Amino acid sequence: MNILFYDTKSYDRDSFEEKRCQYPNLKIDYLKSELTPATAKLAKGYDAVCAFVNCDVGTETVELLHQCQVRLILLRSAGFNHVDIEKARAFGIKVMRVPGYSPEAVAEHAMVLALAANRRIHKAYVRVRENDFSLGGMLGFNFYRKTAGIVGTGKIGAAMARICKGFGMEVLAYDKYQNPELDFVEYVSMDELLARSELVSLHCPLTDDTYHLINRETIRKMKDGVVLVNTSRGGLVKTEDLIEGIRARKFFAVGLDVYEEEKRNVYEDRSDEILESSVTARLLSFPNVLITSHQGFFTEEALGAISETTLKNAVAFEKGETTGNEVE
Structure with missing residues (x-):
């Protein structure tokens, strides 16, 4: 089987090889280019x-493939x-996917975001580098004996729930299917989870039902001073409403590994460019917001599992076998 690998980074090639x-x-042939309608023709x-x-x-890309x-x-x-x-x-x-490469990697990153945003680690790091050892604006709160609300309890959400339990938190969850x-x-x-939780962490897929799950109405239902974390999909949160809530001091802290309009930024170095959208800059202007670059999955264990499962998917397809990873 001949496979054309799009959007190759050095760590992708190393792991797959x-x-x-x-x-x-x-x-496998590797391309640095992303898969788009403009590059789909290269798959001939x-x-x-x-x-x-x-x-x-x-739609257009699939038609060209x-x-x-392409099969x-x-x-x-x-x-x-x-x-x-x-x-x-x-x-x-x-279409075949990798449904469970390393739930713990993403869940651990979610907790990192929650802790770092709460304790203002991003500000402390910069401040101390400038020999400023003051503590003003750094005050956080204990997670111990607080309530965590986990939205979505699949493999990643379940791993996050266990982490929160280990921190001594009461754990609430919302999901159509209980684990x-x-x-x-x-x-x-969902309403009760928002009303009772000091930490709300999103771990659900992006569907028509979950698009803009976090919006002005649901934000209004949250406790004042809540910590919000999203490591799932940017579209779960309506950005304009989130910014409105931050300005209204609804959130104590926000940690985002994903966000709307991230598409052109993901895994790219754009440090020498002027970004077209002000959304990222607006979010980063708030001292209680911490953003990372869609890196929740990025551990050695996760990369290895992604490579292994993807290649097994290809072999199974060629043999006419199923793996359970098919998207139907």
Whole structure:
């Protein structure tokens, strides 16, 4: 099987090449370019393409891949909201993903964001580098004996719930499907979770139902002085309403690994450019907001698992087997 790998970073190549020696029948060519309608035509002659979360695998791209006779779209991610699944299905193109590469990696990063934003670690680091050892503006609060609200209790949300439990927090959760492994969690309605939680952490997929889940109305239902963390998808939070809430001092702290309008920024060095949108700058202007660059997954263990599962998906497809990782 010939696979064209889009949006290659050095760590992607290193991780996949380390695993690929176990699968001699797979041939991979690597491109730095993202998968978009403009680059989809490069897939002519390949059986499969491999794309990440920031690639555009929408209607036009899928149509072009079909014209190139691509039979398989390999997603080296859990999310698939950036893919036109219906169009791929209509063309007989299989889509396979990596649903559980390292839940703990993302959950640990979520807690890092919560702690760092709460204790203003980002400000403290810069301040001490300038020999300023004052503590003004650094006051945080204990998570111990506070209430954490976990929105979405799949593998990542469950891992975050366990971390919060380890911090001595009461853990509430909201999910359409309760996780039977979380016997220490109290499942409540979304409204009750927002009303009772000092920490709200988002761990749900981006769907029509969850788009702008956090908006002016739901923010109004939160406790004053809440800490909000999002390591899932930027579209879960309506940015304008979040900024409005920050300015109204509703939030004690906000930690974001994902945000709306991040698409052109993800994994790119744009330090010498003038950014088109002011959203990121506006968020970063607030002293209680901490933003990272969609790096929740970025651990050695997670990269290894992504590589292993993606390659196994390709082999299974070629053999006509299923893995449970198919997006139907």
